[in-house]
Amino acid sequence: MKIVGLTGGIGSGKSTVSRMIQKHNIPIIDADLLAREVVQPNKPAYKLIVNHFSKEILLEDGTLDRTKLRNIIFSDETQRKLLNKFTHPYIRREILKLVIWYWIAGKRAVVLDTPLLIEGGLHKLMCYVIVVYCSEQIQLHRLMERDNCSEDVARQCISAQMPLKEKIKFANFVIDNSGDLSETERQVANILNKAKPSLLNWLLIWLG
Ligand code: ATP
Structure with a gap:
């Protein structure tokens, strides 16, 4: 089974592309979703976070106040590293569980x-890395529209990340999502075709 990393910049179109890939019957492991799941009140990472940041970062219903937490870690690298230390081992464990599950299920x-993906060094474990790219102007525009935020805030979010042009250097495939959705769909289909096993690989798989 091939494990493929999909990454990009904020608002560059990762979720859009992953929905397109899913339509080709390839399962997606959404690390953002797992990151939200591992900090639910009944999970061990939750306890570590509340012990460190205090109950000040909780909402009335006992769940984490994500905005408060984001504001703390946005301006303080030490706190950001600590939060990662509390959550990353659990996220990695969930990813591993899902990979094994799909492998057993016989997914290609x-x-x-x-x-x-790249900042955390996980790209080194991938068979292929796909980077979803779009021009900074389009990224800015889509981000402001989707999140209903000012240009300043959108620019701040973009510049807090590794520049997309840097990420591209680690890519086996780049999807340019600057155009319309059908143009992106076409690129997705192209990449999936290229990544299909050759006849020789099929024979080797078939012969076990
Ligand atoms: P995040 O990093 O915040 O999770 P993302 O990389 O997953 O963002 P998306 O949410 O897929 O990005 O896309 C950002 C916004 O741009 C969304 O509102 C989406 O509908 C829109 N969008 C994405 N691709 C296109 C496209 N090719 N044409 C028009 N709009 C697009």
Whole structure:
């Protein structure tokens, strides 16, 4: 089974592309979703976070106040590293569980969708890395529209990340999502075709 990393910049179109890949019957592991699941009140990472940041970062219903937490870690790298230390081992464990599950289920590929694939060093474990790219102007425009935020805030979010042009250097495939959705769909289909096993590989798989 091929494990493929899908990454990009904020608002560059990772979720859009992963929905397109899913239509080709390839499962997606959404690391953002797992990151939200591992901090639910009944999970061990939750306890570590509340012990460190205090109950000040909780909402009335006992769940984490994500905005408060984001504001703390946005301006303080030490706190950001600590939060990662509390959550990353659990996220990695969940990813591993899902990879094994899809492998047992006989899937030919699984895609790991994560914005921090390269920053976290996970790209080194992937068979292929796909980077979803779009021009900074379009990224800015789509981000402002989707999140209903000002240009300043959108620019801040973009510049807090590794530049997309840097991420491209780690890519086996780049999807340019600057155009319309059908143009992106076409690129997705092209990449999936290229990544299909050759006849020789099929024979080797078939012969076990
Ligand atoms: P995040 O990093 O915040 O999770 P993302 O990389 O997953 O973002 P998306 O949510 O897929 O990005 O896309 C950002 C916005 O741009 C969304 O509103 C989406 O509908 C829109 N969008 C994505 N691709 C296109 C496209 N090719 N044409 C028009 N709009 C697009």
